[in-house]
Amino acid sequence: MAHVDKKVVLITGAGQGLGRCFAHRFADSGAIVIVSDINEPAAKQVVDDIRAGSGEAMALPMDVADEESVCAGIDEVVENYGRLDVLVNNASIFSTLKMRPYDEIPVAEWRKVIDVNLTGVYLCSRFAAAPMRESGWGRIINISSAVVNMGRPLYVHYVASKAGVIGLSRSLARELGPYGITVNSVLPGATDTEIERDTVTPEQREALIRMRSIPRGETPEDLAGVVLFLASDDASFLTGQSLTVDGGTTFL
Ligand SMILES: NC(=O)c1ccc[n+]([C@@H]2O[C@H](COP(=O)([O-])OP(=O)(O)OC[C@H]3O[C@@H](n4cnc5c(N)ncnc54)[C@H](O)[C@@H]3O)[C@@H](O)[C@H]2O)c1
Numbered sequence: 001m002a003h004v005d006k007k008v009v010l011i012t013g014a015g016q017g018l019g020r021c022f023a024h025r026f027a028d029s030g031a032i033v034i035v036s037d038i039n040e041p042a043a044k045q046v047v048d049d050i051r052a053g054s055g056e057a058m059a060l061p062m063d064v065a066d067e068e069s070v071c072a073g074i075d076e077v078v079e080n081y082g083r084l085d086v087l088v089n090n091a092s093i094f095s096t097l098k099m100r101p102y103d104e105i106p107v108a109e110w111r112k113v114i115d116v117n118l119t120g121v122y123l124c125s126r127f128a129a130a131p132m133r134e135s136g137w138g139r140i141i142n143i144s145s146a147v148v149n150m151g152r153p154l155y156v157h158y159v160a161s162k163a164g165v166i167g168l169s170r171s172l173a174r175e176l177g178p179y180g181i182t183v184n185s186v187l188p189g190a191t192d193t194e195i196e197r198d199t200v201t202p203e204q205r206e207a208l209i210r211m212r213s214i215p216r217g218e219t220p221e222d223l224a225g226v227v228l229f230l231a232s233d234d235a236s237f238l239t240g241q242s243l244t245v246d247g248g249t250t251f252l
Contacts, residue, residue: 002225002232005030008081009231010074012064012124013091015042017193018143021220022088022227027055029228034077036060037091064091064120074127086139086231087128089121089165095197099154110157117161121168125183129176138181139231142169144242146187149250155199162187166242173240182239184230189246191218213248222247 009026013019015037027033027050035050037043040061050057058080062073077084093116125140132138145162152159166185173183190200190208200208209215226245229235244250 002228004231007031007085009086010034011088012036015039018220019090025224033057034060036062038063065115070123070127078131084131088141090143092117095195102156113157114161118164132181133179136180140183141230142185144185144187146189146244146246170240185242187244188223189218211249
């Protein structure tokens with residue numbers, strides 16, 4: 001099991017879906033989990049569930065696309081716990097997206113997706129890196145997407161934002177490596193969560209499964225162990241990498 005005991009771990013967008021699963025796995029492994037989301041009631045519910053299982057967690061309402069919100073949120077974590085060890089940049093406009101041809105995407109929607117999915121990762125990484133640099137140890141784990149490997153039509157803004165996350169991770173890895181901070185991307189395949197979404201129809205889901213080397217549905221638990229590993233000391237010499245976790249659909 002990856003050692004993350006007593007690490008202070010901030011997970012964005014952790015009120016539902018993959019982030020919620022990661023929050024539970026970190027808490028089960030002894031980490032102090034900061035459950036952050038723009039959706040405050042959802043974050044609080046996850047914290048209540050973690051505490052009910054005797055885990056340690058705190059809810060942090062934060063809009064990753066808002067500089068003041070991120071700055072204040074990370075300050076609050078450092079004030080409460082004295083440090084921040086791990087940041088999982090998971091928040092994204094994803095399950096609420098409507099599929100549309102590239103020339104029908106309203107420009108305001110394009111900008112919003114880039115703002116949350118890419119600028120949000122930049123802002124959280126920027127403010128989290130300061131306390132990590134002070135302690136000389138840190139992990140930044142960015143949730144990108146395996147759609148970047150394949151390209152997929154009808155949500156080019158989303159795919160572009162997730163490709164940007166990979167470039168950002170590689171360059172930040174270069175800047176932050178000397179301070180003991182690693183920066184890596186995880187690229188999930190289409191993963192079933194408790195949230196219904198329009199982006200994958202049942203027929204498309206079956207087609208995606210047939211493309212996998214391991215032909216079954218992907219679950220959040222398939223990703224959680226990889227994220228925990230990246231957060232651990234075992235991954236201390238691994239940085240700037242993009243780990244595709246899609247059951248062997250793409251090999252890059
Ligand atoms: N589920 C999949 O199939 C899949 C596949 C590849 C990549 N991903 C990526 O994994 C991550 C999690 O996916 P998911 O399925 O749980 O998505 P989801 O849409 O169910 O959850 C996203 C979470 O982010 C939060 N959020 C949205 N905007 C925010 C903002 N401005 N500030 C803070 N929080 C905000 C939402 O409230 C929500 O809790 C996302 O980055 C997504 O792009 C998911």
